[in-house]
Amino acid sequence: MNSGPSSWLDRLSPRDPAAVDDSLLPPGVLTGLVEEVGPRAVAWAVELGQGMAARILEELPTLAVEGVVQEIRTGCESVAVGALATVAGGQPPAWVAAQLLQGPAELVGRGIGMEEMLRSIQVAQSFAARAAVAAVQDVVPEPERFAQTRWVLDLIFGAAEQAAAALSREFAQAQKAWLTSSSAVRQELVREIVAGEPVTPSRSSRTLGYDLSRQHTALILWVEAEEADPRELPRLAEDLLRAQGCTASLVLPVGRRRVWAWGSGLSAPDTTRRDEWPPPPAGVKVAAGLPGRAGVEGFRRSHLEAVEAAAVGERSTSGRRLFRYEDVDVLVLLLQQPELAREFVRRELGALAGPGPATATLRATLKCYLDVERSLTEAAARLQVARNTVSYRVHRAEQLRGLDVAQRRMPLQAALALAAEFDDLVTEGPAT
Template identity: 50%
Template sequence: MIGTWLRELGPRDEDAVTRSVLPPPRLAEFVTRVGAGPSGWAVELGRAMAVHITEEIPELALDGIVQELRRGCEAVALGLVAALSDQRDFTVADVPEVFLGTAEVVSRGVGIEHMLRAINVGHSFAVHEVLDSCEQLLSGDERFTAMRRVCELMLKVVDELTADMAREFGQVQQAWQASAAAARMEVVQSILHGDRVPPDRAARVLGYDLTRQHLAVVAWADDPAPVWSGRLEEAALDLLRAAGCTSTLVVPVGDRRVWAWGSGVRRPPGLPTHDTPQPRPGVRIAAGLPAPSLDGFRDSHFQALEAARVGMMSHGRPSGARWLFDYGELDLVAMLSYRVDMAREFVRRELGALAGPGESTATVRTTLKCYLDEERSLNGAAERLHVARNTVAYRVQRAEQLRGREIGVRRMQLQAALTLVEELGEAVLSPESTPSPDSQDRTSRPAR
């Protein structure tokens, strides 16, 4: 039986559950066990834990690692609430999501000390939040009993996670160090960090000519379910070959992501405009812009990472319909969302009530964006949206009312804000401060 104080837990954001990064079936298990309110509270706790951990341990704020960290934090927070509600012990087997990112952490050269510290930092943060809730919702002996139970359970969580993380990390690290991919990643990381790498050694280890024009891509799995790593490599290679690349380099980054480059001799590589080979379901690909020599190898890769960051936040297209994220199309969104918190504030400042919730407001935003894209042509927008000309005129007028300003005022900023909303959706509309799903490693790019 769920205790009274747990039943009273609820998120600040009523849509918190829908913003979970766990797979819907997995989340549904927790909602069934503890209810929507406590589940939403746990999702927010997990998100806040992830933000706090990356602030305290910037070594974990790397693309690909930070979203796995948030997924693990959410699973732990939900597992904790479930254990408290069921009066059961917490077991690591209940939260396998914690270990999904271990292979990527190892391949990126992040040490075990950072992972173990993350457990302790997250534990301290979570204890503070849970005990605060106990104090607010309970009194007298009930409060004392609940707090004692929380402390006992969370000490057990730390003990089990620490032991299992050390064991898992050691096993993955041993396998990684014995692989050929480890040697390639070492050279690639040195190049990306701007270190001097002897050209003959780089060519020998990578089997790839760094003097050509390069097109970089990042392929990843958008579902935490196990993915055959060869599927990601296959998708990256198919796209590079379709782009005209005759030479390729693929480096796995853990089990759920690959970095890849391609180059051509006769002509610079470029993404195909049609007949692009679509990967299997669950695979997403981001691409940079073609660029020459060693600098191009780096630049195209960093652009692909930025496009991947946008892709992981993107809610602008129907789920499952968007699989390719081209930096050439997303450069503006990538730059404007480099700091998601500032992008969110910019959107709300420029759109006012037009950034509000609800389907009707979203329809008005979409119409205004189309109207501006069509150079303020009512006929052009009506044709694209398949509505009457007068409907477009009415919605544009309504947009001005909601915004509180005419659309000609700060026109460029207005269109930029609408572009951010179209691509990123709730990531820039929600007033709740959330971590970027794919924080770029800001220190990895060398100054030139």
């Protein structure tokens, strides 16, 4: 009898073989493992990690905040894929601990306690155990199932125990360092302001070193890819705020890979200069609240708008890196209920919501055509194609949708905007 499940790894079957495309792990980690155990086993492990993260966020909604969500997903994926690598090679890869131990600093910086962290490990362990047992039942011959199930459960429970011990030590160290830093006091005050708690503006201004009576613009910047350096975020925030015309700024690190920033001036900023902002560097995304609101409430309101814009940026697959609230406010409203948004896109676009690059090109052309008030000449210039090409694509898009572009134009433009920003809202075939 086999001592472990390495003999049946190639029989693992993910629900979505393309789950690897949505992985937050470095591509090199997955590429090497795919060569060793095959793409389906790797996709199964990535899917398991994504399921663990989703269950954690479902049972512990206090963790579902910008920045922390990404750390949870990365940690769960690294554990699941690392377990697969352990089964295949016998030793846990070094990158598992490296990925996993990045989480506590993010949690401490966001005011999340150790109890929630340990509870999340329990939730993930329970989910992984059920999924692994189900997989064994599916792919292992009946005479071997008991032994293989026990082997896998021992692996899962042992890994959870080790993770809890290592993360607890890392959390304690991160918390000690955080409590002795000046950022802790300022961030606690900022959280009170954002939560709408009463504060004394003059005392708060002295504590923050930032005048709350002025007019404010809020930013959130975060690193999304390994090639970007989180240490550059404060400087980038200062540059963007100066480009907005701000004469004073407050920049606070939030965890390891994110900063909150505010800029202010004595008068309302020149909003026309927002179109001149330099694009963020590769691997960095920026969200901005509306500018120009004064006082403590303006400080708070602009930040909350930046949080909403950042939520769009976190999910966006469009490739853009700057998300200003005034540009995405409609998307924020439409995404309040994602399942309804998905059905709305499919219902409005019909077969135009189908997969593949050809259909995506038709959607992009139709969106551009409507954005320029149905001018074939202007759309052709923006898309850098012939006028007749735009005409053909628009006609083909109308055929797939089953309606003329003049019918239900406002819902059509909203559906196209959602489809352009979020790939996961575009599904195969029309809704019924």
